[in-house]
Amino acid sequence: MNEVHRVIQDRQSARVPFDPDRKVSKEDLKEILDACRWSPAAHNMQNYDIIVVDDPEVMEVIGNVKSRISEEFLRENYEQLSFTKKELLEKKTGILGSMFPPAWVDPSKMAEVARESTPMPLTQSIRGSPCLLIVVYDPQKRAPASEGDALGFISLGCVMENMWLMAESLGICLQVLSSFASKPVEKQVKQILCIPEKLKIAYACRLGYPVDSTRYLRVRRDVTDFAHHNKYGNKDI
Ligand SMILES: Cc1cc2nc3c(=O)[nH]c(=O)nc-3n(C[C@H](O)[C@H](O)[C@H](O)COP(=O)(O)O)c2cc1C
Incomplete structure (x- = not known):
């Protein structure tokens, strides 16, 4: 199998505890951030910042944020x-x-x-991860003429995919944590990390190395379920 295809197919959501003592190295973090840097973006706006959290004290404060x-x-x-x-x-x-x-x-x-x-602390989502990447964007800056800034959100998704594929290729596991973007969590995490008021959290990712290597059942539609040849409905592909 082609190497890119292998990484794409092997990438998976790591919904398992990570080893808190196995840090993500600075070199690997740089590679992951550089992969984000080269992600495609509508009008090349690059409308994102990424806060890397790997200080155990800061992680603990974030872990104490509770939400229902x-x-x-x-x-x-x-x-x-x-x-x-x-x-x-x-x-x-x-x-x-x-x-x-x-x-x-x-x-x-x-x-x-x-x-x-009872409200659950974020520590239950972070599950021992030694490193979080929190992706923020400025909702005032939309991609030109993009209704609801769909193009801007797609661009944030491209950042996610680039970071995920690079992490996978480095043997680092990742799980997206959408709950960081929910209003009550976002408000507190922004305060803790001194994120400017005007920015919004798009998502967070937890990175690390699982304590065990369980894989779970992942399914996908077949290509013929979603691809159409020359006209919608023609499945001769
Ligand atoms: C925008 C977005 C948000 C997601 N949010 C979460 C999340 O909050 N928690 C989680 O465990 N997975 C989250 N995921 C991962 C998806 O659930 C996952 O990609 C999908 O189930 C397919 O599984 P796989 O990643 O193992 O291939 C998210 C993925 C995307 C693209």
Whole structure:
């Protein structure tokens, strides 16, 4: 297999604890940030900054930030879940419900969970990671004529993919943590890291080395499920 293709296919979300004592080296971090630097961006705006957090004291303060899961997240999350490996393999999209606490995947309990569960500290998401990359952007600067700044968001996604592929090629695992962009978490993390008021957090990534090397079932649609030849609907590809 072509090397680029191998890295693309091997990259996976590392939803496992990381070894807090196994740091990401400065050289590897530089490579990852340089990969971000060369990501494509609408109008080459490069509308992002990245805060690298690897000071254990700062990590601890961030880890103490607490948030409660929203009912909106629970309901929309549920729509993407499969409950057996067979179901997931047939669907070819989404993720396994077993990744979440049982109460999160029980529609009859979602309102109660959202209302009454104790707020969880971010340390439960960071799970021993020695390094976070927090990607921020300026919402005042949109890509020219891009409704809702879709092009700007795509560009932030390109940054994510470049950093992820470079991390993968260096043997470093990564998990995206969207919860850093939720309003209550964003507000506190911005304060802790002195992020200017006008900037927003797009996402955070936790980097590191897993304590064990479990891989989980990953599914994808087939090329013929999404590719069309010369006209929509022509599957002769
Ligand atoms: C914009 C974006 C946000 C994501 N947010 C999260 C997240 O908050 N937590 C998480 O575990 N994975 C997150 N992911 C990872 C996806 O769930 C994952 O890429 C998808 O399930 C496919 O699995 P794979 O990465 O192992 O191939 C995110 C991915 C993207 C592109």
